[in-house]
Amino acid sequence: MAHNLExxxxxxxxxxxALDALLRNLPDAWTQRNExxxxxxxxxxxxxxxxxxxxxxxxxxxxxLEFGETRTFEPFDRGGxxxxxxxxxxxxxxxxxxxxxxxNLGQLRAMNLQPAQLELRxxxxxxxxxxxxxxxxxxxxxxxxxxxxxxxxxxxxxxxATGPWSKYLGVLQCASHSASA
Amino acid sequence: MAHNLExxxxxxxxxxxALDALLRNLPDAWTQRNExxxxxxxxxxxxxxxxxxxxxxxxxxxxxLEFGETRTFEPFDRGGxxxxxxxxxxxxxxxxxxxxxxxNLGQLRAMNLQPAQLELRxxxxxxxxxxxxxxxxxxxxxxxxxxxxxxxxxxxxxxxATGPWSKYLGVLQCASHSASA
Numbered sequence: 001m002a003h004n005l006e007x008x009x010x011x012x013x014x015x016x017x018a019l020d021a022l023l024r025n026l027p028d029a030w031t032q033r034n035e036x037x038x039x040x041x042x043x044x045x046x047x048x049x050x051x052x053x054x055x056x057x058x059x060x061x062x063x064x065l066e067f068g069e070t071r072t073f074e075p076f077d078r079g080g081x082x083x084x085x086x087x088x089x090x091x092x093x094x095x096x097x098x099x100x101x102x103x104n105l106g107q108l109r110a111m112n113l114q115p116a117q118l119e120l121r122x123x124x125x126x127x128x129x130x131x132x133x134x135x136x137x138x139x140x141x142x143x144x145x146x147x148x149x150x151x152x153x154x155x156x157x158x159x160x161a162t163g164p165w166s167k168y169l170g171v172l173q174c175a176s177h178s179a180s181a
Numbered sequence: 182m183a184h185n186l187e188x189x190x191x192x193x194x195x196x197x198x199a200l201d202a203l204l205r206n207l208p209d210a211w212t213q214r215n216e217x218x219x220x221x222x223x224x225x226x227x228x229x230x231x232x233x234x235x236x237x238x239x240x241x242x243x244x245x246l247e248f249g250e251t252r253t254f255e256p257f258d259r260g261g262x263x264x265x266x267x268x269x270x271x272x273x274x275x276x277x278x279x280x281x282x283x284x285n286l287g288q289l290r291a292m293n294l295q296p297a298q299l300e301l302r303x304x305x306x307x308x309x310x311x312x313x314x315x316x317x318x319x320x321x322x323x324x325x326x327x328x329x330x331x332x333x334x335x336x337x338x339x340x341x342a343t344g345p346w347s348k349y350l351g352v353l354q355c356a357s358h359s360a361s362a
Contacts, residue, residue, distance in 0.1 A: 003342035007208050011335070014203050021198035022328075027188050127345035134344035141343050144336040145352040147203075151329040154192070155322045161184035162322050163315035164308035171326040174355050 003137040005113060013105055015143040016098035019046060022150070024094055031090055035156045042150045046093045047081035049146060053100040055080060057139045058107060064122035064132045065111070072123040108136075148174075184318040186294060194286055196324040197279035200227060203331070205275055212271055216337045223331045227274040228262035230327060234281040236261060238320045239288060245303035245313045246292070253304040289317075329355075 023031055023042055034041040040048070060073050085093065118133040155171040166172050204212055204223055215222040221229070241254050266274065292298075299314040336352040347353050 001210060001214070001338050001342070003339065004210065007210050010207055011211060014207065017202035018199050021202045022195050026191055026195065029182060029185065029188050030192060033182070124345070130344055130346070134342065134346060137339045137342035137344075138346040138350065141336045141339050141346075141350050141352065144332040145350045148329050148332040148336070148352040148355065151325040151332065155325040155329070157182050158184065158318045158322050161182070161315065161318035163311055163318075164305070165311070165315060165319040165322075169319065169322050169326045171322065171329040174329065 003118070003133045005118065005133075005136065008136050008140045009105060009108065011140045012101065012143065015049075015147065016094070016101050018147065019049075019150070020094045020098065024091055029157065030154050033153075033157050035153055040149075040153070042153055043090050043093065044081055044085060045146050045150055045153070046090065046097055047085035047088075048078075049143070050084045050093060050097050050100060051080040052076070052139075052142065053097070053104055054084075057135070058104045060122065060135055061108070061111075061132060064120050064135065065117065067122075069121050069123050069129060072125050075125050184299070184314045186299065186314075186317065189317050189321045190286060190289065192321045193282065193324060196230075196328065197275070197282050199328065200230075200331070201275045201279065205272055210338065211335050214334075214338050216334055221330075221334070223334055224271050224274065225262055225266060226327050226331055226334070227271065227278055228266035228269075229259075230324070231265045231274060231278050231281060232261040233257070233320075233323065234278070234285055235265075238316070239285045241303065241316055242289070242292075242313060245301050245316065246298065248303075250302050250304050250310060253306050256306050 023046070031042040034044075055074070056076050063071055063073060084096075088096075113132070118131065118136070120132050121129045122132070122135070124130045152171050152174050155169065159166055159172055162169060162172070204227070212223045215225075236255070237257050244252055244254060265277075269277075294313070299312065299317070301313050302310045303313070303316070305311045333352050333355050336350065340347055340353055343350060343353070
């Protein structure tokens with residue numbers, strides 16, 4: 001389906017509460033274990049989402065509105081979550097994610113974007129021209145990518161424990177074991 | 182890691198609230214669209230989870246405790262969700278899932294299962310011998326399989342809307358587009 005700003009905001013507004021309901025106060029065995037070397041645990045994924053709120057989505061949106069294709073986005077720093085998670089608990093990260101997401105959505109709503117603005121273009125460092133509409137749709141799907149990843153990271157911890165069922169559980173067949181998706 | 186009953190119960194207790202936070206009152210564009218022919222939408226997945234609560238996990242656990250390997254589990258009916266969702270709203274399904282999950286976890290806790298009981302075996306119609314421990318671990322990973330699936334189904338709706346980013350969003354690369362995972 002085509003991008004719809006209202007539907008995007010609906011979805012973006014849900015992710016913090018969904019991750020909170022899933023993760024807060026879960027045993028560390030679920031939230032602090034990863035999928036192997038150079039992969040993230042659920043705690044680190046929440047840090048990455050916070051980092052995106054601070055540095056990526058809304059600053060790129062503003063750059064498109066102000067400068068169009070005349071300025072190129074800063075590349076997103078995939079190690080940027082490390083500062084966000086240092087000396088923090090998962091509960092603190094969940095609180096922080098809810099707060100920064102809510103602030104960003106408040107700013108996004110206040111922009112009162114019109115259809116013509118959603119077609120404005122910016123310069124991505126790798127893809128070149130992208131529209132504001134594509135950026136905002138990607139923000140929502142980026143949330144879903146990390147919800148998908150967290151469910152897979154957690155399932156991985158029980159790979160052996162499920163015995164013969166492991167071959168039939170879709171989440172255990174998902175191949176994209178990388179740090180950032 | 183090895184199966185741990187307490188950790189399993191922690192996770193199983195979270196899924197209804199996580200799905201509620203993600204899905205309740207979202208526009209139908211997110212919850213009523215699927216990934217194509219013979220696939221489920223998010224609404225149907227919640228129906229499938231309810232059906233599992235009613236017919237699968239706890240009845241199989243009881244069968245292992247009462248009959249061991251002398252009786253074979255009933256095969257799980259993958260179309261069984263159709264009765265659960267008929268004439269229901271998504272809000273009703275989310276309420277129902279929370280209720281039946283809570284009842285089942287109350288019964289599971291009341292069983293006060295000891296380590297030796299978790300090693301008891303039952304007969305699966307396809308795999309033959311499975312342990313109670315494997316069944317309970319699978320119940321938890323089955324939740325994660327469907328959270329993984331729901332995030333993928335929803336992301337699929339914005340596949341075109343993300344433009345050039347679609348190639349870099351992990352959830353859009355996940356290949357297991359089947360009805361039941």
